[in-house]
Amino acid sequence: MYRFSNTVIGFLNLFTLLSSIPIIGGGLWMARSSTTCESFLQTPFLVIGFVILIISLAGFIGACFNVAWALWVYLVVMLFLIGALMALTIFGFVVTSQGGGVEVPGRVYKEYLLNSYSPWLRKRLHDPHYWETIRSCILGSKTCDKIAYWTPIDYLQKDMSPIQSGCCKPPTSCNYVLATTVAQDPDCYRWNNAPNMLCYECDSCKAGVLESVRRDWHKLSVLNIVVLLFLISIYAIGCCAFRNTKRSETDYPYGENRMSKVKPRWDFHW
Structure with missing residues (x-):
């Protein structure tokens, strides 16, 4: 059961890895489209799609194949993404607080x-x-x-x-x-x-x-809160997976034996 978190983070990142493919495809389709409105979302779609693809790939490899450095990169980028998304959400609520008909x-x-x-x-x-x-x-x-x-x-x-x-x-x-x-x-x-x-x-x-714009941004900010909570949950599971991966690289996959200095019982050598 000590690798349960690795299995969970592996499945979650496989799901997000597959979901990044239509996002990138949508961005590439917008790049070829002649409609001016759709070109506004071209760059954000491509950036979000590639970031999700890279993060998910690193997390999937690190969790399923016990690659500690890949999980470390995954956790660092995920932490940056959570911070950026939190700042964007707060900024969105501040900007959309004014206006109305x-x-x-x-x-x-x-x-x-x-x-x-x-x-x-x-x-x-x-x-x-x-x-x-x-x-x-x-x-x-x-x-x-x-x-x-x-x-x-x-x-x-x-x-x-x-x-x-x-x-x-x-x-x-x-x-x-x-x-x-x-x-x-x-x-x-x-x-x-x-x-x-x-x-x-x-x-x-x-x-x-x-x-x-205000209405759409307000809806997006509400959605960002849901995504933010989901990412924080994945990040917490990823931290457990990283700890398990580091353990598996040592001689004590279940944790170091901290009773090594205790004097053995009288019949231990028998």
């Missing part, structure tokens, strides 16, 4: 304000090249085409995604009849009926993108 009277959907989001997220959109990439992604996804034929009744009864609410229509408060006499939201003047213009340069569109 504003209720619109008489409407089901919500509208979003750019200034309500964290400065770090807003700073990401200051780069014109970065925003042009996101804008091309929204155009390619044809998100606004889904509400292009809505009637006024639909706007009263149907919900919208954050990007549809911010990018596909002007703010609800806009009044184009009194546009020259009443001060309005600057986004009201950025709106254009052209299908390739709409409100893609509006602050409300950027806020809608940040809201989508």
Whole structure:
């Protein structure tokens, strides 16, 4: 039973080793894809896949074949991965703590304000090249085409995604009849009926993108907690496997006999 932890860590790493293959395949598929949105996740998918592959391979070899140095590398990298994942999870909760939609009277959907989001997220959109990439992604996804034929009744009864609410229509408060006499939201003047213009340069569109990012990141942070607990459990089992592997390299696989200096009984030599 002293190698039970080695068997468990071997099976767990075999499972994670096999699971890294579709992750790497997904990253390589994204690299060949022409869709702009999917290229955002290309590098993270490849990095995560290869890290899991290397760690799992080292842990599997070390646990099943009693290779102490492989288990040592496995534990060091696993400790680094746990620390990085913990820092990323905390950062994710801090970044996504701000934001959210504003209720619109008489409407089901919500509208979003750019200034309500964290400065770090807003700073990401200051780069014109970065925003042009996101804008091309929204155009390619044809998100606004889904509400292009809505009637006024639909706007009263149907919900919208954050990007549809911010990018596909002007703010609800806009009044184009009194546009020259009443001060309005600057986004009201950025709106254009052209299908390739709409409100893609509006602050409300950027806020809608940040809201989508905030929701996805919040879900990812919750998932990271589950993964973090799983990795900590595997790390604890890996420490036991490393100790067992070091023992098997000595003359005392069950632990050193610490009774060696005790004086033998009178009939021992008989």
